[in-house]
Amino acid sequence: MATKPIAYFPGCSLHGLAKPFDVSTRLVCNKIGITLEEPEDWNCCGATSAHSIDHTLNLALGARNLHLVAKGMSNTVTAPCAACYSNLKRSSLELQNPQKRQFASELVGERLEKVETVNVVHLLELLSDPSITNAIKKNIKYRFSDLNVVCYYGCLTVRPNLESDPESDSSENPQSMDKLLGSLGADVRDWSHKSECCGGSHSLCGPELANIRTDEVLRQAIASGADVIAVACPLCHSNLEFRLHALQARGKQIPVVFFTQLIGLALGYTIKEVGLNKMLVNSFPWRDKLTLA
Structure with missing residues (x-):
């Protein structure tokens, strides 16, 4: 099964305590032909406190990550961490608003293009897609x-x-x-x-x-x-x-x-x-x- 690359946002946890989650995710996806591309120079999503302490900071963190995804080869990003997923999803919904996008562009210091088109999915949602689940079954x-x-x-x-x-x-x-x-x-x-x-x-x-x-x-x-x-x-x-x-x-x-x-x-x-x-x-x-x- 060959698929187009999917942006992969591991978040801070999967580079630390949850390293086995990162390793097993990459192994599973590799086995069934899913290419994961980690955005270069991604930043912390702001979990778990940024969204409640400083909304402006939280918007900037999410907007920058989605900007990196939008500049890559995929318009879909998957996050295994539930907190990362939630923060990125919230940012993607906020950035549907043109005024929010303009404000986020000023915060990030770059013009944000196509961030509103990025589809944010949790890893569980991705692997539960019927076509991908069938690929898993075929390879067990x-x-x-x-x-x-x-x-x-x-x-x-x-x-x-x-x-x-x-x-x-x-x-x-x-x-x-x-x-x-x-x-x-x-x-x-x-x-x-x-x-x-x-x-x-x-x-x-x-x-x-x-x-x-x-x-x-x-x-x-x-x-x-x-x-x-x-x-x-x-x-x-x-x-x-x-x-x-x-x-x-x-x-x-x-x-x-x-x-x-x-x-x-x-x-x-x-x-x-x-x-x-x-x-x-x-x-x-x-x-x-x-x-x-």
């Missing part, structure tokens, strides 16, 4: 067997409603990741907290509240009978992983992995190649859960 080498998964979307991947595409997924009961991982043989469990907030934005300013929210998500995931929590956001991932120690007293450790890592295993990549050996819970018997397709 292994299927999951007896692997119970809960899919955790968090609050930004499918929200706010005015920014996300209601036709691509539901904001209350999203299904795209469920269907994608289910097609690879995983037993995807239904549960109540798939789009609940993990408290990530309060990690520094209100850690007590963040811990309450994160612990509740972890408790509900374990109560569902899941072996694994699959996530699509690096902030959600770090929040859930860092709170796993609170469950040790109950004798239960549950891996929190990026959904692209599971896809990567199904496509034939090794545990180390997709970065599962770098997770805090890295003793899970992944090989026992894979059978030849």
Whole structure:
């Protein structure tokens, strides 16, 4: 499957703590023929505070990134990080307004051309496109067997409603990741907290509240009978992983992995190649859960 290049905005997290998300994303896309092009000299999107502290700064950060995309070979940009996706999407919608574009041009110091035509999609939305999902299915080498998964979307991947595409997924009961991982043989469990907030934005300013929210998500995931929590956001991932120690007293450790890592295993990549050996819970018997397709 050959496709035209797609602009790829990794964001700060995927160059740091969430490096396995970046690595597994690139491996999966490479396997199915998607060419990802990282805009040169991109800047931080402003997550998670710029949009609430300084709207002008937030607009400038988003406008500059979209300007870099518009100057490249693609009018579509995908962001694996839910916060990056949300910020870029919000900026793209603002820049539909000619006055906003003019103001943003003054802030950036360059004339912004075609930024209003850039389509911002989350990586999950991209890989859930039927043609791309079919390409994944055609390339799988292994299927999951007896692997119970809960899919955790968090609050930004499918929200706010005015920014996300209601036709691509539901904001209350999203299904795209469920269907994608289910097609690879995983037993995807239904549960109540798939789009609940993990408290990530309060990690520094209100850690007590963040811990309450994160612990509740972890408790509900374990109560569902899941072996694994699959996530699509690096902030959600770090929040859930860092709170796993609170469950040790109950004798239960549950891996929190990026959904692209599971896809990567199904496509034939090794545990180390997709970065599962770098997770805090890295003793899970992944090989026992894979059978030849």
